[in-house]
Amino acid sequence: MSKKEKSTKIILSLFIIGVLIFGGAFGYTFYELGKINTVKISKTDEDLGIKTDAAPQAEKDNGITNIAFFGLDRRTEKEPARSDSIMVLSVDTKNKKIKMSSIMRDTYVAVKGHDETKINHAYAYGGPQLAIRTLNENFDLNIRNYVSVDFFNxxxxxxxxxxxxxxxxxxxxxxxxxxxxxxxxxxxxxxxxxxxxxxxxxxxxxxxxxxxxxxxxxxxxKRTERQRTVLTGMLTKIQSLGATEFPSVVSKLLPLTETSMSSMDVMALGTKVIASKTTALEQERFPVDGYCEGKTIGGVWYLKADLKATTDQIHKFIYEDAKPVSKTPLF
CATH class of the missing domain: 3.40.630.190 (LCP protein)
Known part of the structure; x- marks a missing residue:
């Protein structure tokens, strides 16, 4: 398998499994991109909770693009869903890495219009747009796009x-x-x-x-670790598909995900990733050990995090390629 073919598979695999989906201008890939289930959301800074001094300059300087991934816990397609899995997927073309930052679903944060609550409630309250806004406002990010998939898909x-x-x-x-x-x-x-x-x-x-x-x-x-284990296992499996199997599998899987990215967005980012030969995959979980504690508020259990420290750790992982260090083990 050529390096070009391997890169294409890695990129498409990441999207298909909910981590990311990119495509390059490679024949069948362009055709299959027409099957992407694109949902429009507002892209204004105000609606997405992006501060004027947030991460955009760092992203421009470091060649980094962040996308939100939500794994939805719902029983029917129209049911308001909480995001049981929340990740920030960072394409780091400078360091040739794709990074998965898992955010604990019980993290106690401010949700616009709903006071402070668990971060996974944001998706149920206002769909992907509010969920993205919640990530941006609490962790000083500038995410504009998302990918979501529910348990059944x-x-x-x-x-x-x-x-x-x-x-x-x-x-x-x-x-x-x-x-x-x-x-x-x-x-x-x-x-x-x-x-x-x-x-x-x-x-x-x-x-x-x-x-x-x-x-x-x-x-x-441990559950967030299991989720990342499953995603990594899927990536490994999809990478092993033969050249004749891969297009057929892609055509079946694309409609099972939902994204705010258009086919052209996907093409542009995919071309950027392939040109930079970005192939490595790294993962972390936030908040890290020693910077959070369980606390019952109003009879409900929450994960209270040091948001200032956690924001700093997330930024260092994404933008400076520095792994966070825990203070003390939680278990």
């Missing part, structure tokens, strides 16, 4: 690539089966139960169940 995406390989821990087995039973009742389907721990290929229903687990050691912190 994520399941279909994983099945389309014939599953992902995950090392399942013993304490995860029963919880995975419980989550699968819940989803199977909604979809009216049977399940293939997980019977043992260890490395194994999970189908869509199994992998989504794995990514939803939060009741083990590490709680929701």
């Amino acid at each position: 994520l399941e279909k995406i994983i099945d389309s690539i014939n599953g992902v390989t995950i090392d399942v821990a013993q304490d995860e087995v029963n919880l995975m089966n419980d989550y699968m039973n819940e989803t199977a009742r909604i979809e009216g389907k049977s399940i293939s139960r997980i019977t043992s721990s260890g490395p194994q290929t999970l189908n869509g229903l199994q992998a989504v169940a794995y990514s939803r687990i939060r009741y083990t050691s590490g709680g929701d912190f």
